[in-house]
Amino acid sequence: MAKATFEVPELSQYLDVPPVTPETMAHSKPFVAKPEFQAPLGFPGELMDDWQEKALDKMGELLGKYRSLRVYLDSCVKCGSCTDKCHYYLGTKDPKNMPVGRQDLMRKVYRRYFTLAGKLFPKLVGAEDFTKDVLDDWYSYYHQCSQCRRCSVFCPYGIDTAEISMAAREIMDSIGVGQKYCNEIIGKVYTIGNNLGLPGPALKDTLEGLEEDVFDETGVAVRYPIDEVGAEILLVTPSADFFAEPHVDGLIGYGKVFHEAGVTWTLSSHASEAANFGMFIGSYDNMRRVAQRIREAAIELKVKRIVFGECGHAWRVAYSFLNTLAGPWDFLDPRYPVPQHICEFTYNLIQEGKLTFDKSENDDKVLTYHDSCNVARASRMGNTPGGQFEIPRAIIRETCNHFYDMDEDTIRDRTFCCGGGGGLLTDDLMELRVKGAKPRVEALNNVMLEKGVTHMAAICAICKSQFTKVLPYYGMEMDQIVSLHQLVSNAIVLTGQDVEDDEDEADEAA
Amino acid sequence: MSFLTMVYAYLFYFAALVLLAGVTFKVVQYARTPAPLKIPTTPAPTTRSGVVFRMTREIVLFESLFRGNKWTWIFGWIFHFGLFLVTLRHLRYFMEPVWLPIELVQPFGIYGGIAMVVGLAGLWARRFFVDRVRYISSPSDHLILALLIAIGCTGLLMKFVFHTDVVAVKSFFIGLYSFDPQPLPGDPLLLLHLFLVAALMIIFPYSKLLHAPGLFFSPSRNQVDNPRERRHIVPWAKRLEQE
Numbered sequence: 103m104a105k106a107t108f109e110v111p112e113l114s115q116y117l118d119v120p121p122v123t124p125e126t127m128a129h130s131k132p133f134v135a136k137p138e139f140q141a142p143l144g145f146p147g148e149l150m151d152d153w154q155e156k157a158l159d160k161m162g163e164l165l166g167k168y169r170s171l172r173v174y175l176d177s178c179v180k181c182g183s184c185t186d187k188c189h190y191y192l193g194t195k196d197p198k199n200m201p202v203g204r205q206d207l208m209r210k211v212y213r214r215y216f217t218l219a220g221k222l223f224p225k226l227v228g229a230e231d232f233t234k235d236v237l238d239d240w241y242s243y244y245h246q247c248s249q250c251r252r253c254s255v256f257c258p259y260g261i262d263t264a265e266i267s268m269a270a271r272e273i274m275d276s277i278g279v280g281q282k283y284c285n286e287i288i289g290k291v292y293t294i295g296n297n298l299g300l301p302g303p304a305l306k307d308t309l310e311g312l313e314e315d316v317f318d319e320t321g322v323a324v325r326y327p328i329d330e331v332g333a334e335i336l337l338v339t340p341s342a343d344f345f346a347e348p349h350v351d352g353l354i355g356y357g358k359v360f361h362e363a364g365v366t367w368t369l370s371s372h373a374s375e376a377a378n379f380g381m382f383i384g385s386y387d388n389m390r391r392v393a394q395r396i397r398e399a400a401i402e403l404k405v406k407r408i409v410f411g412e413c414g415h416a417w418r419v420a421y422s423f424l425n426t427l428a429g430p431w432d433f434l435d436p437r438y439p440v441p442q443h444i445c446e447f448t449y450n451l452i453q454e455g456k457l458t459f460d461k462s463e464n465d466d467k468v469l470t471y472h473d474s475c476n477v478a479r480a481s482r483m484g485n486t487p488g489g490q491f492e493i494p495r496a497i498i499r500e501t502c503n504h505f506y507d508m509d510e511d512t513i514r515d516r517t518f519c520c521g522g523g524g525g526l527l528t529d530d531l532m533e534l535r536v537k538g539a540k541p542r543v544e545a546l547n548n549v550m551l552e553k554g555v556t557h558m559a560a561i562c563a564i565c566k567s568q569f570t571k572v573l574p575y576y577g578m579e580m581d582q583i584v585s586l587h588q589l590v591s592n593a594i595v596l597t598g599q600d601v602e603d604d605e606d607e608a609d610e611a612a
Numbered sequence: 613m614s615f616l617t618m619v620y621a622y623l624f625y626f627a628a629l630v631l632l633a634g635v636t637f638k639v640v641q642y643a644r645t646p647a648p649l650k651i652p653t654t655p656a657p658t659t660r661s662g663v664v665f666r667m668t669r670e671i672v673l674f675e676s677l678f679r680g681n682k683w684t685w686i687f688g689w690i691f692h693f694g695l696f697l698v699t700l701r702h703l704r705y706f707m708e709p710v711w712l713p714i715e716l717v718q719p720f721g722i723y724g725g726i727a728m729v730v731g732l733a734g735l736w737a738r739r740f741f742v743d744r745v746r747y748i749s750s751p752s753d754h755l756i757l758a759l760l761i762a763i764g765c766t767g768l769l770m771k772f773v774f775h776t777d778v779v780a781v782k783s784f785f786i787g788l789y790s791f792d793p794q795p796l797p798g799d800p801l802l803l804l805h806l807f808l809v810a811a812l813m814i815i816f817p818y819s820k821l822l823h824a825p826g827l828f829f830s831p832s833r834n835q836v837d838n839p840r841e842r843r844h845i846v847p848w849a850k851r852l853e854q855e
Binding site for chain 2: 119121122124165166167168169170172173174176177178179180181182183184185186187197200202203206217218219223225226227228251254255256257258259260261262265386387390421422423424425426429430439440441478479480481482485486487488490491515
């Protein structure tokens with residue numbers, strides 16, 4: 103078990119709502135971005151002298167630009183429906199991690215400066231001056247929201263705390279208080295092309311290595327191309343897929359699926375990252391700039407289609423925002439949605455009967471499936487609402503013999519975030535990540551005990567990294583989290599593949 | 613015209629003006645503020661009519677609240693539905709002749725009044741007994757509940773215990789239309805009831821009561837899930853493309 107400097111929550115069989123325990127997480131703060139990480143994004147380097155005035159100006163600007171922010175700050179009636187829904191509240195007991203508690207950190211400032219009631223009777227309506235203490239609270243607690251939208255499912259007005267967290271981070275960035283993790287990464291995307299800072303030649307090496315591995319294993323020359331002009335499909339995938347376990351097994355799977363589909367495809371070193379951290383910091387400008395790389399890559403490589411790899415928030419930006427940020431996509435093949443998810447691509451091939459699987463290859467595992475929050479509640483797959491739940495499960499059922507869902511209250515649109523989303527996947531927030539994972543790990547633990555589940559599949563780079571790191575704190579193994587396309591990769595029977603069974607070989611020959 | 617009648621006439625002119633102008637201002641503000649990104653909470657309807665159906669379920673049944681918390685839902689729904697019936701019942705004071713549906717709803721309006729107070733009491737109890745809800749409640753949250761309960765109780769008392777001259781009350785309000793207020797009965801309970809209602813009308817556009825118009829403008833509920841099919845772009849975002 104990993105060493106912890108804090109108390110790891112105990113798992114229980116039922117989801118219990120903890121009693122309100124104020125300030126348990128007031129100490130949790132991610133590292134502040136140094137000036138060198140602020141500048142490339144167009145933000146001031148450090149906290150300005152007249153920060154309060156500047157912050158209120160920015161808030162006024164955002165209130166005029168985002169209907170969500172304006173309506174959500176006005177509409178909350180404090181009914182309490184959201185109070186027991188956030189995984190960070192359930193894991194930390196801190197009431198400022200209740201969605202409404204988090205929103206109120208901004209709402210009290212909004213009321214004080216932007217509403218008549220708050221100007222006249224601040225105490226009565228819970229309005230407060232925007233002091234340095236309040237700003238410190240903002241920095242702490244708006245970096246304890248993974249923007250997973252679970253609260254918005256249960257709010258009678260659909261108030262989405264993610265919108266408020268994003269606005270808060272944008273306001274803080276605009277006065278020089280940025281978060282190191284996100285802003286440094288966005289800088290890397292601008293200069294190198296991906297979050298991990300992997301340069302083009304390194305990617306090429308890695309991909310050649312993958313081709314060799316797959317050939318050794320299967321005897322089939324599956325290609326993992328990069329920067330190939332004229333390929334049909336541009337694959338945009340999170341950079342973790344290039345080397346980290348279990349991510350890379352997913353990438354191997356995508357390649358095999360493309361191979362069987364008989365399509366040409368390519369990665370791009372210019373857009374070698376699916377994730378768009380511009381969303382995490384609520385910056386439309388940065389989100390747009392990051393998204394534009396994909397347009398540039400698609401034009402440069404003269405592709406006809408764009409497919410995204412397994413990545414949760416990335417799929418939200420891709421599915422919901424890409425057309426807005428980097429469209430219109432009229433130069434691509436109109437027969438396909440832009441962009442497509444790799445799961446949609448694989449699922450369609452399965453429907454057409456073009457893929458052959460040997461499910462027994464996954465018989466060493468009993469699977470469950472983790473709905474990644476942003477795929478579940480901020481996007482779709484396929485043509486019908488809820489396809490984002492059914493399509494990945496259909497793929498698992500096609501490739502595995504043993505699959506059990508976790509408790510209904512913790513999956514589909516009620517899924518719990520892994521605890522590391524929304525720009526929190528950094529070691530300086532380890533306590534928060536471990537505690538925030540509790541509700542999900544609890545549900546996983548229950549199906550492990552009841553159904554003998556051994557592995558959990560996910561389709562998000564953040565989820566995979568987070569669970570790899572966090573599961574050991576709960577006494578589980580880091581490799582219990584797998585990529586969905588890793589299962590596909592294991593089970594897929596490639597055309598012309600060396601098959602150990604002689605009979606099959608004879609069939610192939612005939 | 614007595615002093616009292618005059619005070620209440622002006623009070624209601626003022627309250628109606630604040631309510632109408634205030635809510636209109638907010639609705640126009642919400643409508644004119646762009647929603648630059650597609651953010652429906654999914655799974656979401658893929659068609660306009662699907663969205664209308666989703667919104668209707670939210671408005672009539674409080675669907676999301678039902679999924680979120682059964683106690684708050686049952687008290688909240690009882691209160692709102694009760695208030696709706698009470699409002700319909702009260703329309704008879706504001707029209708001559710009274711429409712048939714309003715005639716028919718009269719007896720249900722009384723049950724509505726009782727339901728409304730019961731629902732409010734339940735909601736208020738939660739503010740004391742559930743630690744999470746207690747934590748998020750500010751004085752105004754309690755005051756609004758107190759105000760609504762007081763309106764309900766004074767109304768029910770007039771119905772069941774201390775009757776007032778409802779014909780005169782009706783003449784007073786009908787008279788307001790033509791700026792010719794008729795004498796308002798001086799019963800203390802009636803005056804209190806009317807004063808509280810006017811207060812409610814005045815605070816409406818400045819308080820969380822804005823959740824009523826707000827719901828219609830919530831992007832996570834009222835947007836169609838079709839971002840890949842149709843490009844969604846607002847003017848300020850469009851301008852970035854021309855730079």
